[in-house]
Amino acid sequence: MTDVSERPEEWASKGIDITKPSIARAYDVVLNGKDNFEADRAFVREIVKVVPEIYDVAKYNREILGRGVRFLAEQGIRQFLDLGSGLPTVENTHQVAQRVAPDANVVYVDNDPIVLAHGRALLAENERTAVVTADLRDPKAVMSDPEVTRLIDFGRPTAIMLVGILHHLHDDEDPQGIVEAYMSAVPSGSYLFVTHFCASSQAARDAEKQYLAILGTGRFRTVEEITAYFDGLDLLEPGVVPLPLWRPDGPVPPEGELTVGQRLMYGGIARKP
Ligand code: SAM
Secondary structure (H helix, E strand, C coil): CCCHHHCHHHHHHCCCCCCCCCHHHHHHHHCCCCCCCHHHHHHHHHHHHHCCCHHHHHHHHHHHHHHHHHHHHHCCCCEEEEECCCCCCCCCHHHHHHHHCCCCEEEEEECCHHHHHHHHHHHCCCCCEEEEECCCCCHHHHHHCHHHHHHCCCCCCCEEEEECCHHHCCHHHCHHHHHHHHHHCCCCCCEEEEEEEECCCHHHHHHHHHHHHHHCCCCCECHHHHHHCCCCCEECCCCCEEHHHCCCCCCCCCHHHCCCCCCCEEEEEEECC
8 A cells, every 4th residue: 555644745635634643543552553644643642642652552452343243144143234343454343354254345444535645556356345424422313324234234243343442532532432322233143343442551641641732532431341342242252351351362461461562452243132
């Protein structure tokens, strides 16, 4: 892919403000991508000062995304609504899901126009995958978008994915209510998949201050607050845990020996009864 920072005028002309960090581009920095600008890299440098392992944290998040999507496809899920999907990277949701189930439908939803610009080319590889620009805080609008309704039948079990995104919603935006709006629109046998920044250490609380000051979002919630997103659903084993501990593919250290980075995000999957 072309390095976007090589042609800033082109992005500026699309209404993308490259002087301020964006969530999608800052995440791209920690995933070692090329779709970012100096403001994004400067923000990440500030985070590295408080959480030197932040690049590893992004890796843990992508790894659980892969394990979770594979697990859901193995449970028979054939519809994935990936909310706050981010810029295309390696092992995107449709690639993982369609490896298990070639008939899986995947819709990516993100409100950053840069995601659509790159997503259309890279993600829409087949009829069963679409990228939509929409604000996930408006569940009604998302779930009535023509591309969403083309690929997702809300009468059939669906995976609602809110991976690495709910911490970018402020408390007064009612993240809990937003989760409930999506989960009430899908039938029994659907799943909720969440990963989230956790106030699990002093470094995490310091990182929250930097996120809020520079990026404007980034709430590091407690394990109890994150677990509450799954209220009314059957939380699957091992529950809401540090990301590397969720159904790992290989050996992992005991919880007490995890590093700050390994505990910086928690996640889990639950099934709608
Ligand atoms: N889900 C991917 C993952 O975990 O690897 C990407 C996570 S990235 C940290 C969060 C993404 O959510 C960004 O691409 C950002 O643009 C998007 N986002 C933030 N607020 C959003 C909103 N209100 N509606 C839709 N997308 C949003």
